[in-house]
Amino acid sequence: MSFPDENPRVPDHINNSHESPVVDFLLMAAGLLAFIVFISFAIGWSASWLGPKIPYAWEPNISLGQDDLSEDDREIQAYLTKLTERLASHSEHVFPVTVHWLPDMEVTNAFATSGGHIHVTRGLLNAVSSENGLAMVLAHEYAHIELRHPAVLMLEQIGHTILYLALGLGDSGAGSLAQNTGTLSFMSFSRDMERAADERAIALLKNEYGHTEGASELFQGLLKKEDADALPLQTIQSWWQSHPATLERIKAIEAHNTELKSEAQKKDGRFNQEPRPLPAWLLDALSTPKS
Numbered sequence: 001m002s003f004p005d006e007n008p009r010v011p012d013h014i015n016n017s018h019e020s021p022v023v024d025f026l027l028m029a030a031g032l033l034a035f036i037v038f039i040s041f042a043i044g045w046s047a048s049w050l051g052p053k054i055p056y057a058w059e060p061n062i063s064l065g066q067d068d069l070s071e072d073d074r075e076i077q078a079y080l081t082k083l084t085e086r087l088a089s090h091s092e093h094v095f096p097v098t099v100h101w102l103p104d105m106e107v108t109n110a111f112a113t114s115g116g117h118i119h120v121t122r123g124l125l126n127a128v129s130s131e132n133g134l135a136m137v138l139a140h141e142y143a144h145i146e147l148r149h150p151a152v153l154m155l156e157q158i159g160h161t162i163l164y165l166a167l168g169l170g171d172s173g174a175g176s177l178a179q180n181t182g183t184l185s186f187m188s189f190s191r192d193m194e195r196a197a198d199e200r201a202i203a204l205l206k207n208e209y210g211h212t213e214g215a216s217e218l219f220q221g222l223l224k225k226e227d228a229d230a231l232p233l234q235t236i237q238s239w240w241q242s243h244p245a246t247l248e249r250i251k252a253i254e255a256h257n258t259e260l261k262s263e264a265q266k267k268d269g270r271f272n273q274e275p276r277p278l279p280a281w282l283l284d285a286l287s288t289p290k291s
Contacts, residue, residue: 214275
């Protein structure tokens with residue numbers, strides 16, 4: 001038996017990929033991101049299904065309310081509570097809620113938290129000029145509680161936290177990219193919940209007032225503050241926002257107004273529904289400087 005004088009040369013194509021390592025990396029990254037998007041949406045759907053089934057009494061109480069309110073602030077809080085209860089009374093099943101007045105917060109905001117808590121800031125009250133505009137905000141936050149959105153959001157956050165821990169994604173670049181990808185799906189579900197809360201709030205306003213005039217008041221004010229130059233970027237920016245675009249919300253409310261006006265005109269040809277003004281004592285209290 002004869003042997004070659006030297007080891008044969010291994011052909012270049014053996015154990016050598018025709019693809020670039022960069023391409024391999026991009027394919028792996030794309031596969032990982034697609035997996036995260038799929039799992040993120042699965043988490044969102046599961047949370048949306050399971051959240052409303054969790055007993056309301058099981059929700060943890062999360063509140064930012066203040067106990068040391070002045071007499072005037074307690075009166076404002078009582079007014080907000082009564083208005084919310086009036087709106088909630090039109091629901092088939094009324095959820096008990098606690099309304100908190102945050103007199104020291106100038107930011108324009110209202111939000112619902114787990115356990116049936118609704119918070120209203122001074123900035124929010126200063127941003128509305130009618131009871132109907134304020135009622136839209138309170139009905140929207142009550143709708144979040146009625147639709148069990150705080151429970152859904154908690155389940156989504158728990159699910160995403162477990163996902164990132166299971167994948168070992170930390171503060172690395174890949175981890176940040178994966179988390180941002182998951183955030184897109186999370187925000188998508190959040191926007192859907194905001195739209196559902198708006199629809200439910202409009203229904204409550206119709207039952208309370210018989211119309212929805214003034215419901216878009218807050219959003220009209222917010223739209224004026226937005227930078228007009230940024231409008232072309234709203235489509236891209238909306239992907240990362242937890243709420244629908246302001247203009248979208250205004251158009252949805254106006255569509256309901258148009259429908260109600262059309263129905264009224266078919267009946268008697270008239271539609272004369274004006275928003276109710278805020279109580280004079282409330283406006284006086286808001287105009288009084290904080291001591």
